Amino acid sequence: MSPEARAYRRAQRARYPRNWKQVSRSVIARAGYRCEACGVEQGKPNPVSGSRVILGAAHLDHHPENVSPSNLRSLCQRCHLRYDHPHHLTQIRANRLARLAASSLGGLLALMLGKAPSSGR
Numbered sequence: 001m002s003p004e005a006r007a008y009r010r011a012q013r014a015r016y017p018r019n020w021k022q023v024s025r026s027v028i029a030r031a032g033y034r035c036e037a038c039g040v041e042q043g044k045p046n047p048v049s050g051s052r053v054i055l056g057a058a059h060l061d062h063h064p065e066n067v068s069p070s071n072l073r074s075l076c077q078r079c080h081l082r083y084d085h086p087h088h089l090t091q092i093r094a095n096r097l098a099r100l101a102a103s104s105l106g107g108l109l110a111l112m113l114g115k116a117p118s119s120g121r
C-alpha cells in the first residue's frame with residue numbers, strides 16, 4: 001500500500017466515533033443478525049459466494065460521522081461492497097482529478113515564473 005493510501009485510511013478511521021463497535025453491533029442486532037439487503041444470516045455460509053457471512057453496519061450517506069440509526073443498515077460483505085462501489089469509484093476519480101489539477105497548476109506556475117518544473121532533486 002502506498003504512503004498516500006495508508007494516510008487516507010488512517011484519516012478515514014479517525015472519522016468514526018469512539019463507540020463505533022458498539023453502534024455497529026446494535027445495528028446488526030436491530031436487523032435480527034441478518035443482511036438488510038439480501039437477508040443472509042450472520043455466521044452462515046453465503047448462498048452465492050459460499051464464504052461465511054460477516055455483517056457490518058453500512059452508512060447510507062457514506063459519512064462515517066453520521067451514526068444516526070436511520071443512516072445505518074446491517075449489510076453482509078457482498079452487499080456492503082456493492083453499495084459502496086459507485087461511491088468508491090467517485091472518490092478515486094475525484095482524487096485523481098485533484099492530483100492532476102495540482103500538478104498542472106504547479107507546471108503552469110513554473111512556466112509563468114520562468115522556471116522549469118521541479119525535477120524532484
Ligand SMILES: [Zn+2]
Pocket residue numbers: 035036037038039040075076077078079080
Ligand atoms: Zn447481503
